[in-house]
Amino acid sequence: MPSPAPLDRRGFLTRSVRLGAALSVASGLAVTGCSRTQAGTGAPEDDGELLARLRERGFVRVGFAGEAPYGFRDGDELAGEAPTLHREIFKALGVPELRPTLTEFGTLIPGLLADRFDVVSAGMSITPERCAKVIFSEPEFVSPTALMVRKGNPEGLTDFASCAAKGATLGVLSAAVEAAYAKAAGVSDGAVKSLAKQQDGLDALLADRIDAFALTGISLRWLARTNRRAAVEVAAPFFPEIDGVRQFSAGGAVFRPGADGLRDAFDRELAKITGAPDRYVGLIGRYGFTEREVPPRSLRTADLCAA
Template sequence: MADFPNLSRRGFLNRSAAVGGLLVVPGLLSACSKTDAGSADGAGALEALRKQGFVRVAYANEAPYGYMEGKQLKGEAPTLHREIFKALGVDELKPTLSEWDGLIPGLQAGKYDVVSAGMAITPERCANAIFSEPEFISPTALMVKKGNPKKVTDLASAKAAGVVVGVMSGAVEGSYAEGAGISKDRIKSLQKPQDGADAVKGGRIDAFLLTGISLRWLAKTNPGTEVTEAFLPELDGKRQYSPGGAVFRKGNEDLRDAFNRELKKIVSDRSRYVGLLQEYGFGATELPPTTLKTADLCKG
């Protein structure tokens, strides 16, 4: 199973995270032959996948988004994508492990058909690939000691209680805490998610701020902690949704559109969505609102 430190590379840390390496090499896109498995472009992409019986997906071995457990590909994205592609007549996911920074370049090079890694939708990435509509949003939460002795529920209550809040070093959560008015001397930087859990258990911080998805997963192996209900922080008056989705190669818009039609059926059915993904810490709070559109997210 993926190590918890990998959660710090999710791409929600800042808008430019994992953008390095997305430069398109001249000739790279044309180097992919249509005779390669699953590499057909445009309207023929889905039909090619149906004929071969599988879709090649890339994952970064980051729990709970996409990871290998034994010989089984698990996580939010593979589980959701397996359901969608089965509905589209493609019964099997063939996984390829990639470093996070290599996911989009590998997609551009035709090494796989879809990135199944819960990748955040950002304008920088939209310039190099095409995204599905949001599969999930990532509301923020707080990990606290069991019983929540400080009774914090969100950043406003954390500020009022004067608690010490831990955040990942360089992560966007630090700006959320500052934006809520928590003084810098009450914000402590940590290197890994497990460091945050250890600091909570050891009393070095009162609360650890991260996405609810990651914290609920982390809490499974950290008894003595609990996670608050997720909430949407604000920056400059704007709610921070941190949405993620599937990623397709440019030119495969028809494949993306077919995927989106099946995705809409799932995200429109709360019980089905939760039933598929609750094993990985995703619940109703992670359902993307119908007003949240990839076209708008790509504009920034």
């Protein structure tokens, strides 16, 4: 998100990283270009006392963008992947309450830097542009691609290569990266149909205008959940490849520059959850997250910030 333009959910899908990339190149990039000062004051950030201050006051201020299934209101409750994980982690750190602030996705980082909240709890993607302004936790999830197909999967479609082999018509969101993934797998340009929003993909599928709708498995499972009576299903997720490189998208918690101590304490608790897939799915499975979304241990924020 470094300026309002790239700070949308589709920007989440525009980065890739090769597992096993050298960590030494990026060890300091998550905080490069950002001084260790308190937001709005210019005073040095006293990182050693930040977690102690949160414990003393009993709550952490979190910013979220009202985007299901990542962070949203469910009645009077703050729900979704990020708030659920973050609530568990901050409780373990001795901070029992999340106090939410709803804002536009594009204003989450500016709001964080302006000290409106202490952490962004919105499943935000980790990108080099954002790393130049803020610091991220280690990945909370990765986001494999999937295909939504008609019930029973009559065409037997499983990935982009199968779409190419069978001449299937594929729906993608406009400006999203799935079109590039499909092209790399051999799907012809004429077989790719651009759609404005997620619901349009499901509707086009039911109307037989497309044979499959490609998006992240997380988003497609949520779309199916919110259209329970629709005769569709979501095929098993997969990682597309471009030039032999698997494509990953990963999201995490976001902290102000200088909050390294708080971020590091957060990461230690996060590792206990991502290192136990049953616990991970038990916490956020109801939002469409599965073991396939558990980030591999070799995928590190330092690499994502350098990609």
